[in-house]
Amino acid sequence: MTDLIATRPKLTFRFDRWAPALLLAIALLAYIAIALYTGQTQYLTVDNLISVLGRSIALGITAVGQTFAILVASIDLSVASLISAVSVLTSVIMNGNPAMVIPAIVAALALGLVVGLVNGLIITRLEVNPLIATLGMSLIIQGCLSAFVSNFAGSVPPEFQVFAYGGFGSLSYSLIFLALLAVAAWFVLRHTRFGSDIYAVGGNKDAARVAGIKTARVTIGAHILCSLCAAMAGLYLASRLRSGAPWIGSDGVYDLESIAVVVIGGTILAGGRGGIWGTMAGVIIFSLIDSIFNLAGVDAFAKQVLRGIIIVAAVAFYAVRSKRLVA
Amino acid sequence: MTEQTLPHADRRKRQLPQINPVYFVLAALIVAIVVMNPAFAEPTGYMNFLKRAAPLAILAAGQLYVIVSGGFDLSVGSVITLVVVGSSILSNNDPNSTWWVIATMFAIGAGVGLINGLVVCYLKVPSLIATLGMMITLNGVAFMWSGGSPRGYLTDQFRFFGRFNIPDLPLIRILPVALIVLIVLGFALYWLMHRTNLGRMIHAIGDNPRAANLAGVPVNRVRILAFMVSSLSAVAAGILLGGFAGVSTDVGTGYELQAITAAVLGGAQLLGGRGSVPAAIAGALTLNAIFTLLNFLGLPQPIRQVVQGLILIAAVAVAMQRRKHTGR
Numbered sequence: 107m108t109d110l111i112a113t114r115p116k117l118t119f120r121f122d123r124w125a126p127a128l129l130l131a132i133a134l135l136a137y138i139a140i141a142l143y144t145g146q147t148q149y150l151t152v153d154n155l156i157s158v159l160g161r162s163i164a165l166g167i168t169a170v171g172q173t174f175a176i177l178v179a180s181i182d183l184s185v186a187s188l189i190s191a192v193s194v195l196t197s198v199i200m201n202g203n204p205a206m207v208i209p210a211i212v213a214a215l216a217l218g219l220v221v222g223l224v225n226g227l228i229i230t231r232l233e234v235n236p237l238i239a240t241l242g243m244s245l246i247i248q249g250c251l252s253a254f255v256s257n258f259a260g261s262v263p264p265e266f267q268v269f270a271y272g273g274f275g276s277l278s279y280s281l282i283f284l285a286l287l288a289v290a291a292w293f294v295l296r297h298t299r300f301g302s303d304i305y306a307v308g309g310n311k312d313a314a315r316v317a318g319i320k321t322a323r324v325t326i327g328a329h330i331l332c333s334l335c336a337a338m339a340g341l342y343l344a345s346r347l348r349s350g351a352p353w354i355g356s357d358g359v360y361d362l363e364s365i366a367v368v369v370i371g372g373t374i375l376a377g378g379r380g381g382i383w384g385t386m387a388g389v390i391i392f393s394l395i396d397s398i399f400n401l402a403g404v405d406a407f408a409k410q411v412l413r414g415i416i417i418v419a420a421v422a423f424y425a426v427r428s429k430r431l432v433a
Numbered sequence: 434m435t436e437q438t439l440p441h442a443d444r445r446k447r448q449l450p451q452i453n454p455v456y457f458v459l460a461a462l463i464v465a466i467v468v469m470n471p472a473f474a475e476p477t478g479y480m481n482f483l484k485r486a487a488p489l490a491i492l493a494a495g496q497l498y499v500i501v502s503g504g505f506d507l508s509v510g511s512v513i514t515l516v517v518v519g520s521s522i523l524s525n526n527d528p529n530s531t532w533w534v535i536a537t538m539f540a541i542g543a544g545v546g547l548i549n550g551l552v553v554c555y556l557k558v559p560s561l562i563a564t565l566g567m568m569i570t571l572n573g574v575a576f577m578w579s580g581g582s583p584r585g586y587l588t589d590q591f592r593f594f595g596r597f598n599i600p601d602l603p604l605i606r607i608l609p610v611a612l613i614v615l616i617v618l619g620f621a622l623y624w625l626m627h628r629t630n631l632g633r634m635i636h637a638i639g640d641n642p643r644a645a646n647l648a649g650v651p652v653n654r655v656r657i658l659a660f661m662v663s664s665l666s667a668v669a670a671g672i673l674l675g676g677f678a679g680v681s682t683d684v685g686t687g688y689e690l691q692a693i694t695a696a697v698l699g700g701a702q703l704l705g706g707r708g709s710v711p712a713a714i715a716g717a718l719t720l721n722a723i724f725t726l727l728n729f730l731g732l733p734q735p736i737r738q739v740v741q742g743l744i745l746i747a748a749v750a751v752a753m754q755r756r757k758h759t760g761r
Contacts, residue, residue: 235749241742245741246739249735249736249738252738365565375561407573408577411573414568414571414573417562417569418558421563422557425557425559426556
């Protein structure tokens with residue numbers, strides 16, 4: 107809602123709008139400084155920066171969807187197991203046969219649609235806390251999946267591997283896809299009625315209902331978009347691994363990492379404030395942090411410790427100024 | 434809180450629907466287990482069940498403090514891992530070290546809870562993110578400390594709490610030390626939550642932090658204490674788990690979600706204001722009883738996951754419908 111007001115030209119500096127950009131600048135400066143300090147200037151090319159981004163495409167796609175869920179004051183913990191399920195489903199349906207690429211994609215998106223719809227219905231009709239609803243959904247999906255597969259299943263034909271490996275020069279198709287997805291999400295959030303309804307419902311559900319918005323439909327819609335994005339991330343990972351793995355989602359911790367990225371990008375967990383570009387900044391910050399650790403040669407375990415601290419510090423960076431009491 | 438203000442006659446009338454359904458579910462599950470496996474009715478059967486369930490029950494009771502105050506504590510699983518891995522390194526196979534190692538672990542736990550609380554209260558980071566960060570950090574610390582592959586084992590003195598049964602008792606024959614720990618800690622946590630001002634203030638903050646603040650509750654101090662109770666209970670659970678689990682860097686994985694599940698099964702309201710320690714403990718026993726039952730039924734691990742997911746959603750959905758009907 108605040109964004110609507112902020113579209114009027116105002117000269118006051120709004121810290122919380124610029125915090126993600128500031129964090130991004132800090133991360134970028136740190137990356138350059140470390141590269142210069144350790145004398146690894148060969149990593150300071152545009153090509154290399156693009157390849158840094160290329161490592162977090164699955165996280166980026168998931169985070170775009172998670173932004174919708176969090177903006178509407180919900181949350182989705184089922185994305186990780188949905189990613190695993192979709193990657194297995196597509197590679198089993200394709201099974202190396204190029205003719206099955208389209209049916210597999212349709213099946214994957216249909217699965218995402220159903221999961222999102224069920225999540226949304228449980229949250230709005232049964233009034234189950236979204237955290238619990240999607241956590242339960244995650245357990246159900248993962249359980250069903252591991253009842254059938256315990257190892258790599260199926261195979262992805264080369265025609266579909268292009269999605270992850272092909273590209274114009276160093277600019278991969280998947281990166282372009284992520285950029286287009288982000289632009290589409292931005293358009294939906296800023297220029298459609300559904301988008302402003304999302305901000306309204308996330309900001310104050312009761313007020314939105316009184317104002318005549320069908321809040322349940324908006325929440326369900328946001329969850330469907332979130333699950334569809336997770337399904338697309340699953341498609342990308344199937345293409346990248348050339349086969350479906352039932353552990354790919356939980357190994358990547360896409361549920362918690364996508365939430366962390368969205369929150370670092372300035373979208374607040376209480377809903378109603380934030381946006382897609384903050385999330386994109388968060389994704390870039392995350393991949394830069396990894397690259398910085400690699401350049402500096404930080405040991406794998408120390409990397410994990412620092413990562414935990416950085417997540418909290420990044421959120422604290424702008425949260426510390428808020429006057430409200432947080433949960 | 435309303436029970437205390439109701440007049441006496443009215444209170445008796447409303448007693449029946451006020452019994453938490455988790456107790457009925459637990460009783461039904463236990464009956465089902467006994468029907469399927471009569472050996473469960475023997476003291477060794479149910480005592481071993483209680484021994485296995487004790488860590489989760491303590492963890493759930495501690496987690497309840499944070500949930501009632503309106504937050505989440507996702508770091509408890511990693512605290513358990515840190516306790517098990519850290520104790521095996523610190524004690525260095527020396528039986529005499531048990532007491533100071535345990536004291537050190539409780540000090541670490543208090544520190545972790547304090548940091549969680551400070552980050553949430555003063556840096557204003559939502560508890561979900563703050564404790565998630567703590568979870569990632571502590572798992573990293575456990576890895577660093579052990580060099581990735583924990584060696585050594587815990588001494589028998591350390592394992593005493595989780596593993597030892599007091600033998601040759603009349604009537605019940607054996608009494609696991611873990612059960613004594615559960616009863617003592619459970620009662621202490623019950624008393625602190627339902628019979629002291631601290632407990633009332635935790636409820637008040639979870640219900641409406643702004644109102645609690647205006648009413649003079651030292652909000653930050655109380656919330657920090659709630660996080661410390663949760664972390665300390667995780668240390669206790671870790672010491673018990675060390676009694677029968679192996680030393681590895683993933684002992685505690687998944688316990689944070691099980692603890693939240695148990696508290697929710699016990700009728701705790703996420704985002705605060707409502708919850709009961711005995712019901713959370715009953716929730717933990719229920720969760721364990723479900724797993725035991727599924728084991729007896731010979732169902733594989735994946736089915737257990739599906740059932741846990743369904744139960745979790747159903748429990749909260751039923752609680753919400755009940756709340757709508759009774760208006761409480």
